[in-house]
Amino acid sequence: MCSKSPGWGEVEATLQRERRAAAVARTAARVAGERSLPATLRALAHEILQVDGLAAVQVFTNEHSGDKLHMLGIAGFPGSARSVFFSRLMECKRRGADLRMLEAFHTGRPVVIPHRYEAVMNNPAWQPLHEYHRYPVWDSFASIPIKVRESTIGILNAFFAPGKDVDQDSFDFLLSMAEQAGLAIDYAFLLEQERNAIQREERQRLARDLHDSVVQNVFSMRMLTQTLKVLSNGDRPEHLERIQEITTDLEGISESVLKDLRGLVTQLRPTAVSGAGLRDSLNKLTSSIHRQTGVSFDITLGYITDEIEGEFAEDIYHVIAEAVHNAVKHSSAERVTISLDVDPRRTIQLYVRDDGGGLKRSPSAESIQPEEGNGLTFMRQRVERWQGVLFVDFDFGGIGTLVRVELPYQKASPELGRTDSREA
DSSP states (O other): OOOOOOOHHHHHHHHHHHHHHHHHHHHHHHHHHOOOHHHHHHHHHHHHHHHHTOSEEEEEEOTTSSSOOEEEEEESSOGGGGGGHHHHHHHHHHTTOOOHHHHHHHHOOOEEETTHHHHHHTOGGGGGGHHHHHSSOOOOEEEEEEEETTEEEEEEEEEOOTTOOOOHHHHHHHHHHHHHHHHHHHHHHHHHHHHHHHHHHHHHHHHHHIIIIIIHHHHHHHHHHHHHHHHHTOOOHHHHHHHHHHHHHHHHHHHHHHHHHHHHHHHHOOOSSTTTOHHHHHHHHHHHHHHHHOOEEEEEEOGGGGTOOHHHHHHHHHHHHHHHHHHHHHSOOSEEEEEEEEOTTSEEEEEEEEOSSOGGGSGGGGGGSSSOOHHHHHHHHHHHHTTOEEEEETTGGGSOOEEEEEEEOBOOOTTTTOOOBOOO
């Protein structure tokens, strides 16, 4: 008796289940190895999009900060509107739109809505997001809560392509990926707690060092000063010799104190991008300068911005900050454009351009012509530290200054001279 061979539909279903299982495994591995939460959630969104043939995927988290949701993962829809999506969503809510993703977030229960696209696009209340949702065309919609220890900390939204059903296998796959997203968010939160604990321990160590070196030396200086007061009241010759000895001792101790203080200040100095990340630090920098000077900013930061970390991010931040401060200080700029992205060669392309008429037209900038001042020198040193190049055009197009930087994207330890370039 011959057994019946499986049909093509059954084989395809089996292959799809295997692809979904592999996607979950790849995502789990990334969660364990990737220290960047935005990079992990972007990869998760793309895994879902590619494996399950969806139109678009969004991953939101409240980052333990209340009800405001931040879109950290996106695939299918344009990423350019990521930062303003939630504010536009709230505008839709004020207009009376039915926000089912918020229902899923607040109740902690998944929401699945067939044929959602037409309802959204035909409803005037959704007008602020019509352009965003228009392409790619989708049909049904599912919103899956992302949970950690029974608490909802985010939402995974899936936009199904026309003709694709939300079957049980698709639903189970989304649940599994939402679980991986929860692990990634929780892992990032625990890492942040660990960093805070390390910082507290480091501050305690520095306090001990301060007491053991600087405080004790200052106490010795105080005692010697009191002795000087006593000796200076008399006119005995032997006192003069003793005073000279004490002044020599004070000179040596003061040099030691200054050296210790400089070392401790260097260790205590907060980094510009610590905790916040490069993107948020640049946004804070430009917002502060805008409030203080009225200079406007056009900022385009590619996805690579969220992957740049550590000293690499610190140096890029200071290069941008110096270029911006030069534009504000040495020119009559009203607008500064900042662009940071990566090209197909995995080379970071950074541009800072102003409309201030060119630095060399400003008398206050003559000190950096023809020689570089400290600011430009330090910028060049930071760039060359990472095997990059810095170009400055003081009369770009006759309307301002352009600072252009090219940097190989790398996880490098410049002190060791290695270039551990990331693969595309």
